[in-house]
Amino acid sequence: MRIALVGYGKMGQLVERVASAHGHEVVARLDIENNQNASGITRERLNGAEVAIDFSSPDAVIDNIRALMDVGMPVVVGTTGWDEHLEQVQTMVSKSNGSLVYGANFSIGMNLFFRLVDQAGKLFASHDGYDPFLIEHHHQFKKDAPSGTAIRMAKLLEESYHDSTPVPVSVRAGFVPGTHELGFDSEADTILLVHTARSREGFASGAILAAERIAGRKGFFEFSEILFEGEHQK
Helix, strand or coil, X not given: CEEEEECCCHHHHHXXXXXXXXXXXXXXXXXXXXXXXXXXXXXXXXXXXXXXXXXXXXCCHHHHHHHHHHCCCCEEECCCCCHHHHHHHHHHHHHCCCEEEECCCCCHHHHHHHHHHHHHHHHHHCCCCCEEEEEEEECCCCCCCCCHHHHHHHHHHHHHHHHHCCCCEEEECCCCCCEEEEEEECCCCEEEEEEECCCCHHHHHHHHHHHHHHCCCCXXXXXXXXXXXXXXXX
């Protein structure tokens, strides 16, 4: 595929390396220098790209999506921290008959972990005496807190715990790619489920997979729909 990168920081550069390893070609690179207020997103600047991958910033992503929809460009949105605009973006995509994949986390391992979180919540909520808690730790440069991943985990628990759904505790320090911990604590014992990202490469690989699967399609998809499509989920 011919790919346009919207956001060319550490994640954008990593996506380029992973894309190249998969036989794809990056034909456009847009960043803060050449894409102020989404001004760089034009058919000419996209240079014949078939899909865009956005790892920009929460304050830029909505304008980027709007501009990409205007030029008819399918987009994979790896940027997080814009949950409050989700309905607005879905309407935007629908009105333009566009294509968009978004996700709290594009790591395949984390999306499998989400399933464990969902099942664990149902199991422990059915037994009295277990208090759930969520802790997430990211590097000092991450702008959104709590992370989109932690918010997704909390939403998965909401169905089981309702008013007792835990509020994520966020730590921003050092250079940790991302650690997410779900715990259930009782007077008798503590149970922990932990996902630790060793590098950002898992996020990049998932974004490339999403780009491959959205090619030639229309619609608004959460990443797990693309990842697990065709699979029977109990």
